Amino acid sequence: MSASGRAASRTAVLVCQGRAAADGTTAAGRFTDPVAVRLLRAAERVPVDEVRAGSVPQGWQARVAYESVRACAEVVVPRTIAIDEALRTHSTGQLVILGAGLDTRAWRLPGLAGTDVWEVDHPASQQDKRARLADAVPLLRGPGEDAADSVEAAAVARSLRFTPVDFAVDDLGAALAAAGHDPSAPTTWLWEGVVPYLTRDEVRATVAALAARTAPGSTLVVNYQAPSPRATAGRRLARLLGSSVTSGEPWRSLWKPPRMAALLASYGLEVVSDDDLLTLAHALGGPVERRSSLRSGRVAVAESRRG
Ligand SMILES: C[S@@+](CC[C@H](N)C(=O)[O-])C[C@H]1O[C@@H](n2cnc3c(N)ncnc32)[C@H](O)[C@@H]1O
Known part of the structure; x- marks a missing residue:
């Protein structure tokens, strides 16, 4: 529990469990996240192992945990593939991950070797992640590599800075300025799995704050939920x-694609693609069960047009 009285995000753990469950078992060759399982506590790994083994547990609670992880895995695979691809094609020297949760990209994407990364998250969630990472440091390097002596040194990103921000009350721009983000250089902004948990006003305020630090050549990759x-x-x-898991983190805003595009356009960000996860999941082949969650989940890419 943080000073604000808010607990660390449990949906961030669920998404991490989904990625850990899918690693090596789903969309082989397109999706991988070997770091995710290392950030999970022992009890959190139990449903992950069950999903990976396809062994449905007995008992109500265990079954609910199993189904939640299984459903989440199906959604996060196309979402991660789409986002990783967008980050590859829109790479800049600065990547700001908004609402990072247990995101593993700074430790698993070799393409970030020339990129400075800022992980922005609610203070309670970030504190929880840093504790998990500290425990996982010896496991964060690949086979044959020397163990790193810190969470930051274990990252593949050029540099990594943790920036605690509550989007509901804090000044995102001031926090990034204090953490060394350069608003005159292009930035790739990633906002995955966070928009639904913010009110419309908080979403608008966050877009305004990031747009104020967005140089020409920047890109925003945003995952959001349509109604x-x-x-x-x-x-x-x-x-x-x-x-x-979801009870303490209700959805607060859902966005139709034209409204999201209009919001971003009003801050100089032009949407160049906006795909639903169902289309992406179909393109991967394999069985698709969570049609409604996949159809309403979207990944949009918007480019800065201000020069
Ligand atoms: C479902 S998790 C997604 C985490 C990560 N982006 C991912 O996709 O794995 C939601 C994240 O939004 C963050 N979040 C929700 N409300 C927030 C707020 N008011 N300020 C900062 N972060 C917030 C939570 O702390 C959590 O990390």
């Missing part, structure tokens, strides 16, 4: 069935 009665009902059902 979907079925996906919203699915979350409600999961809560009723006893999943406590």
